[in-house]
Amino acid sequence: MHEMKVCEIGLAMAVTFGALGAGARAQTEGAAPEAALAGRLDDIARQHHGRVALYATQLNTGRVVGIDADRVVQTASAIKLTVLFEAMEQVRAGKAHWEDKLTLKPGDAVSGSGVLLFLDAPLELTLKDVLTLMIVMSDNTATNLAIDRIGLDAVNARIAWMGLKDTHLYKKIGKPAEGPMPADQAKFGLGKTTPREMARVMERIGRCELAGPQETRGPISEADAAICGVAMKMLRNQFYRDTIPRYLEKLDQTESGSGTASKTGSLNAVRADVAILAGKTGPMVFSIFTYDNKDTGWTADNEGEVTIAKLARAIVEAWSPAGIDGKTLVPGLGLAAAAANGGAAASK
Numbered sequence: 001m002h003e004m005k006v007c008e009i010g011l012a013m014a015v016t017f018g019a020l021g022a023g024a025r026a027q028t029e030g031a032a033p034e035a036a037l038a039g040r041l042d043d044i045a046r047q048h049h050g051r052v053a054l055y056a057t058q059l060n061t062g063r064v065v066g067i068d069a070d071r072v073v074q075t076a077s078a079i080k081l082t083v084l085f086e087a088m089e090q091v092r093a094g095k096a097h098w099e100d101k102l103t104l105k106p107g108d109a110v111s112g113s114g115v116l117l118f119l120d121a122p123l124e125l126t127l128k129d130v131l132t133l134m135i136v137m138s139d140n141t142a143t144n145l146a147i148d149r150i151g152l153d154a155v156n157a158r159i160a161w162m163g164l165k166d167t168h169l170y171k172k173i174g175k176p177a178e179g180p181m182p183a184d185q186a187k188f189g190l191g192k193t194t195p196r197e198m199a200r201v202m203e204r205i206g207r208c209e210l211a212g213p214q215e216t217r218g219p220i221s222e223a224d225a226a227i228c229g230v231a232m233k234m235l236r237n238q239f240y241r242d243t244i245p246r247y248l249e250k251l252d253q254t255e256s257g258s259g260t261a262s263k264t265g266s267l268n269a270v271r272a273d274v275a276i277l278a279g280k281t282g283p284m285v286f287s288i289f290t291y292d293n294k295d296t297g298w299t300a301d302n303e304g305e306v307t308i309a310k311l312a313r314a315i316v317e318a319w320s321p322a323g324i325d326g327k328t329l330v331p332g333l334g335l336a337a338a339a340a341n342g343g344a345a346a347s348k
Contacts, residue, residue: 037314045307050292073289076271078198078265079169079190079193080134087131090154115133117141134146235261244262274286
């Protein structure tokens with residue numbers, strides 16, 4: 001049985017879940033529709049054979065819902081979002097370029113998701129190619145090439161710059177950790193985060209918040225929009241669509257392209273998805289993790305994946321009953337720039 005600490009709903013509403021023992025119910029404060037959503041999420045989470053941690057927000061309304069939103073969890077491949085974000089910052093600063101050449105050498109390939117392990121080496125790719133494979137197919141070999149180019153320390157420095165206290169990338173995939181490691185590396189493996197913090201990374205990408213905290217946020221520049229557009233295209237073309245998008249759309253259902261931009265993560269007992277959804281009532285960011293899952297299978301109907309899909313559908317039906325629309329999934333998400341130290345853009 002899973003326990004859930006805190007669930008926040010609405011602009012200033014709080015929903016608290018205690019340990020979910022037999023007969024426990026979600027306690028809510030606020031309007032009936034929000035209480036109904038809390039109850040629905042509670043029911044879905046109770047039926048899951050494992051644990052659930054979730055954070056979701058609608059950026060234009062300030063609505064927030066969470067289940068154990070600050071629980072530190074294994075990231076699986078969701079941590080690759082931090083590699084992408086640091087790459088975006090380095091391109092912005094001129095330290096890297098999308099067309100930079102990277103070479104896949106014999107012996108570089110690692111097992112798991114992706115296609116590079118099946119290709120002959122040596123093979124030359126661009127940084128953009130590598131990042132695209134890392135996001136679209138969660139290619140582990142491509143991820144390691146990106147980390148070699150961008151820098152593990154640089155990724156973690158960027159995480160700290162964002163004010164994220166419980167997020168860390170420990171090492172490359174399929175490779176031993178190098179140098180002194182934090183004591184909790186053995187517990188978390190590749191990386192750690194919380195649903196709230198990983199949602200913050202995705203929100204920055206969606207809002208195209210590439211400026212430093214000392215800068216006054218203004219309209220997104222053409223140069224920044226171009227960088228964010230490259231990243232958004234990668235995320236919108238995510239191959240793995242059996243979690244958040246499962247009941248909401250298929251990739252070819254809209255002329256304007258997918259209304260979901262996402263990055264998944266999977267381990268035997270972990271399934272995760274972090275996404276921006278272009279709700280017709282306003283953009284939403286979802287960060288959903290299931291862990292300690294009893295179902296450790298690798299089929300499309302893995303219970304952890306289905307649970308994430310049910311949770312996402314419940315929130316969209318409550319917040320954007322008309323569904324999602326890919327036309328608004330553009331850099332900045334159609335939102336006014338937020339102050340770096342205030343509003344919905346602030347780290348929590």
